[in-house]
Amino acid sequence: MGTLGFWRLAQADPEWIAAVDPDGTEHRAGELLAQANRLVHGLRALGLQPGDGICGLVPNGADGLVLYLAALQAGWYYTPVNWHLTGPEIAYIVADSEAKAFFVHPRFAEAGAIGAEAVEPHRRFILGEGAEGFRPARELTDGQPDSAPPDRTAGLTMHYTSGTTGKPKGVRRKLSGLDPDDSAELMTFLLGLFGITPGRPNAHLVTSPSYHTAVTQFGGTALHMGHTLVYMDRWDAEELLRLCERYGVTNSHLVPTHFKRLLALPEETRARYDLSSLRWMIHAAAPCPVPVKWAMLEWWGECVYEYYAATEGGGTLATPQDWKEHPGTVGKAWPISELLIVDDNGDPVPAGTPGTIYMKMMGATFEYKGDPAKTAANRLKDHFTVGDIGYLDKDGFLFLCDRKADMIISGGANIYPAEIENELMVHPKVADVAVFGIPDEEWGEQIKAVVEPAPGIEPGPGLAAELLASLEGRLARMKWPRSVDFIAEMPREPNGKLLKRKLRAPYWEGHDRAI
Template structure:
């Protein structure tokens, strides 16, 4: 018996409907929907023979590749919960997620075999370790041989829509990462509505340019496979390879983080001129705010494409989305609630704020996490009357467009006045010689905190502190202007593109008894 509102059941149907159609392209590998479904069934049946049951966890530690899709489809068919792990993590970080998630299996690529092998003596619960590629480690099994050990019949496992699909661990920018438990129902409905909102169907070709372990690329690959389109998967993001493959495979849509778009629009003119990019019709951005200047550069670069920017999270999928018709005239807005989403903006007393006032954003939707795994306290603290928050501050304008002002934790207080760094960053991004910028609060003996801008200059340019501060005059209130400026060659970011402001703050707050 198979419940239909699960990803595995949809892929079973698509294997019948689109049997000979290309589902995925990865480097020299091309697989049809029929081939993908058969490989996924082999993996599912092989794991079942090993004693894996619905609710067991399997970690995935690899860069993007074709096997990643086998795993997502195959595990979903038997209700085994996928635990994607950021392949940039090391040692104790990996150990924590494997332990915390109760993973009893892990699938990795050969390049990470040595890293994982050093952890195995302290992880006796890992009874199945599969490697994509060659490995000499005796505790690890070859992934392809493992698939060959089982047949490709449809698994006989009842998977319900409310069963967990995967556990997505948050970035952990302010402490230990939390495991967001995401159900099949949540991501299947997300995929359906995203296809409707972004006008994606079986004729589309989607470029997977971001890391699949991250929530956003996961959402969009699920979306494209659900409607019967094709995925072109990149192992990692390389701007020139993206441009080349847009032309080669006639890519029609993609999701990329803002930093990726920045790399694309800053490629050399002679590189851009080599490629026909006219097939692109839908571009989607999220993961960090898209600077107004960057939006314009993207629209100029891909002149025939529609650009969407959404606000969301691992826990909530897509919450707000601004459509192409509004993206030029609503600077810094993330639009209106995504279909099936309800939003509230509440003050500290959980009372609704007035239009134009800043408060904490809460929302409810069928896309939300079920819970934070083994963390009832954090789960309870994040919900209020059925509405969920990740602690972001927002406001609405007279047309009910939403604006994410900043993360609640990023807000700084100077002389008792709340200051939201994102507003200042937007101004600084318009400086022609500023490539990247982060604004934080630093200790101030008089005001408690003062505004500091940390700037990455564009290559070949020379900037001074005075020039940066003067640039803000007349553009924002004087109390919001940076009081100091530091320069770096690059800002620390996590793989989803979010600036790690905690790392920057620690430089200035490490000797302070109080950290505001």
């Protein structure tokens, strides 16, 4: 093993600016290393052992990074908690993860206080000055040495899946027992797949909340490669462009909704910023409409990469060139990953035929914590699925159709909402769109579109008629929405995932379809 991994890099160059908070505060690697070391010493004094877990309810920035760096060198599981959850939902995750310590930022103290009931009072910490029911985190770290703790061993993150059906589950992997530096260096394989290079000058822009798996994975890995992490507190299209220019951002992790909002900026705003540093702007998490991707490639050039993966492991990658040759693809399987497309009987289907996507990744076995039944239900031999439907072309490139749960069956025909959403999304008067099935006595389900109009656009029957007319010649009539409703703001998670369940539920009240 060589020279990668945050701890090695920080010792070699303690003056390196390793992180920049959303307010512009810069953190040197040496300071972050000392804070993470003190935290390990403090938590060990509380009795934490390898294999134990800690939770953090913290916004994007250095606070969460220190928790992550402490856990990953002490053999602990670190669970970053979604700060949009309610107190009882937070308490469920803290309890289910069996956290031995819980760290809360003052911004989330109210919901955190309810969530904290799952841990003993002396193990609840506020990252700042006193808040009722919490100990200041400095009580844990004051007087502890800055030196590296003895018996370092690699820890892991344990993220909770979003829980679109039932309660969220922690995706837990076995600890490797490796030296943390060696483990960090192995992690850099992921970014290496995209051709990302280590060292400076490189900066990774964190555009989404760090409690998401991919955000932690890509940000953490960039840090282990010696990149500066530049954090955004909330998504803003022009702020992204400003930060890219200001810090010479070379790589980031985005979702298609971000692209749509960037492209909606006025031409003069888009032209104002120097984006010549961009090299690997990676996107995932939702299907990207083909015209939107073409527009981004035209604007940003050959730096827009795409992948498809899951918290559970495995995935595909499409380079800009791959995508141009196979528009719409999410790429080919990673060298350490395998894809399997099967029918409802679990039998493989031929190229070009949609089926359920199963994946596996070398050495990446996992379990849903405390739920062996869910773990088993999502497996086919040694492959797993998250319920997506797609097909492979003759060259082995994967194309997504939709989530199995979202498929509409109308008059016996399978209709994929994502295909309809992609066609409506490119309309200039549409900011966001969701398509799903609603009850229909004759057809079983009919197609409903819910649209968030672009700023300044008046919703109403006229706009609905214009949007449907735009589908002429682009989408078979059987796929056209039968009706269009309007909404002020689409319910999306900050990582871009649409909470379709929330939209669909009112239409199915009193009906027996599983929502």
